[in-house]
Amino acid sequence: MESGVKTNGLTGWLSLALGLYLLLGSPRFVQGQNVCANPRFPGDFSVDKAKICVGSSVNIVGVPANLISAQYNFEYDGKSTIDKVTLAPTKAHTYSTPGSYTIIQSGTGNGAGTGTIFCKEVVVLPVDQVKFTVNVCSGRRAILVPDGSTLGQYDSYEIRWGDGTVERKTRAELTNQPAHTYSNSGNTVYTIALQGVYNPPADCKSTVSQSTPISLIGAATQPTISALKTTSDNTIDIDYQANTGIAVQLYQKVNGAYVSTGKTSTGGGTFTVQTDAKQVQCFQVVTQDACNSTPVKSDEVCSLVLDAKAANKQNNLSWQAYAGTATQFRFYRIRRNGVVNGQLTSRTTTTYTDANDITCGTQYCYSLEATVGPTTITSQQVCVNGINDGTPGDIEGVVVSIENNRPRIVANLPAASLSSTFTLVVSRASGSSGTYQQVGTLVNQNSFVDESADPAAGSYCYQLSYQSACGLSSKPSEPVCSVFLNSNSPKGIDWSASSPFTPSTVAEYIVEVIDSVNNTKREIRVSSNTHLDLTDADLESQTQKYRIITASSDGTVSYSNFYTFRSEVKIWLPDAFTPDGDGMNEVFLAKGIYLDQFRMTIFDRWGEVVFTTTDKQQGWDGTVNGQRALEGQYLYRIEVIDQTNLKTVRTGGVLLVRSKR
Incomplete structure (x- = not known):
C-alpha cells in the first residue's frame, strides 16, 4: 500500500515534470513568446470585474475544482516564459497605475494534464x-466650466451643486457648460463638487474636485450713470453705479449705434474715455455676465459742449440741447x-446771456451743468475776457x-x-x-515809488490815470503833492x-522832532500852520532833525522829507x-557857541607868530616869550570845527593898547 502511494506520487510528479519540460522546452518559449497564446494545457478562471x-481590487473567481495548485501573476508582461514569472496563490490584487493588464494562471488538472496556462485581460x-x-x-446662477483637457474617458459626470442638487451629465452636456439656479432662500455661499463616473462593470468614480466657495449674485438691476464730466478737449470721466x-461694460454711440468701448468693471466706479470731447458724445453702461443673461442698460447719458463769446458788457453762452434720455430732465x-450764475428749466433752451457786471479785460470762466434724474452732466469749462466800452470810473483816492x-x-x-488787467499812468x-x-506806469498794481525824485530838493506833485485792458482811460486824478520841509528863516x-x-x-x-543826541522823538x-519858530531850547544843539506828519480828515497820514x-x-x-x-580887558579871548575844535594864532605886523593855542578858554595876554609885546596892531587867525564837523576860519586885526600911567 505504501509503495502504491509512493508509486502514484512519483508518477504524478514525473508527469508534471514531463509536461513542464515539453511546455518550456518548446521552441516558442525558448524564443520568449507570449505563453497565453494557444497554451497546450489550458486552465480556467474568471474575474469579478473586467474593468x-x-x-480598486480585482478578484479571481470561477476556478474549476479539478484545477489544483493554481498560482497567479496579475501583471504578466506578455513575453516572459512561465519559469521566469513570479507566481503566487493570491486571488486578489489592487492596481495603483491605470492601464491594461494580463492576469496569468498556472496550475495542474482541469482535465487537461499538467502545466495548465490561462490568461485574462483586465482594464x-x-x-x-x-x-x-x-x-x-x-439671478443667483452659476455656470460650471470644465477644463476639456481633464475630461478623461469617463462615461458621465456627477455634479453636486452644494444645495443638495445632484446632476449627471454626459460629456457633451458637460462641455456645454451646465448652469444651475439656486433658490432665493438659504445661503449665498456654496461649494460645487465634480466627479467623473465609469459605468459598470467598473462602476467607480474619479477623485472629487471642488470649487472655491462661490458667492451668489442677486438679480441685476439697471445700472446708473451718476455723473458725466468733460475734463478736456479729449477726455470724459463717467461715474457709474x-x-x-x-460686471458692466461701457458702450458709446458711434454713427447712431452703440458699440463697446472695451472698458469693463464690477460694481461702481469711474470710466475715463479718450474721445473727441469737443463734440457731443453719448454713453450707456450695460450689465454683462458669463451666463449670457439678458443685459440691463442704463439710461442714455450725453455730454454737453459749451461755447462762450464776449460782447459789449455781456458774455453770450450757447450749447446743443441735451441729447440723452429726456424724460427725467430737470434743469x-x-x-x-x-459760482452759480443762472438756472434754466427747459431742456430745449440753448442760450444764456450773462450781463452781470462785466468789466473790460476780466476773465470769466463758465461751465454748464444738466441735472437729469440721478445724473449730473458737466461741460468743460470755457473762458472769455470781458468787453466794456464804457469810460472807467475816476480814481477814488490818492496819497503821496x-x-x-x-x-x-x-x-x-x-x-x-475795475478789471483784472489794468495800467496806472503816473505823471x-x-x-x-x-x-x-509821465514818469512811470504800473501793471495791475496801485503803488508807485518815484526813484528819480529827490524829496529834499522840493515838493513833487502827481496825477494818476487808470487805463483798462480795453485801452480806455479815466480822467487824471486830482493832484497830490509831497510835503517839502526846509527853513526860510534863521530860527524857524x-x-x-x-x-x-x-x-x-x-x-x-x-x-516830529528827532533829538540829535539820543534819537528820541x-x-x-x-x-x-506851515511855519514853526524854534525855541531857545530847540537851538541849544547846533543841529536838530525834523519831519512833518500831515493828517487828513479821514485819518490818512503822509510824511514829509526829513530836514x-x-x-x-x-x-x-x-x-x-x-x-x-x-x-x-587884560586878555584877547575868542568866545562862541557850537565850537568843537579850536585853534587861534596871533601874528605881528611882520607875519611872525607871537602866540598860538588850541584851548578855547585860553586867550593872549599881550606877551611874547614872557616879555611885554609892543603896542600896536596884531593879526589873528581862528580856525573852528563846529558840532556838525564844519570848518570855519576867521581872520582880522586886534589893537594892543597899554595905559599911560
Missing part, C-alpha cells in the same frame, strides 16, 4: 480629477467762476508820502469798473505850478502847503585889549 478603477481606469471653474451670474459683483445750471527817502504814491482804484510836476510829465522851519491827499483834505500838521501839533536845522557857529572877538594890569 476597475485605480485603487484599470484612471481616476484623475476633472478640473473646472465656476462663473457666477446675476451697479449692483455689487455685477440746466450755469456757473461763472465756480515820503518813505525811505522817495515819494511813494498809493491809489484807490475805481471799484465800479509828475515839480511843485504845484509845474508841468506834468517851513513846509509846503499843497495837500498830499485827494479827495480828503488836510486836517492838521504835526512836527517828540511831536508838536501846529494845526494848519536837519543847522545853526551857524558864532564867534565874538574884541577889536582891542589893554593888558596893563588893571584887571580889565
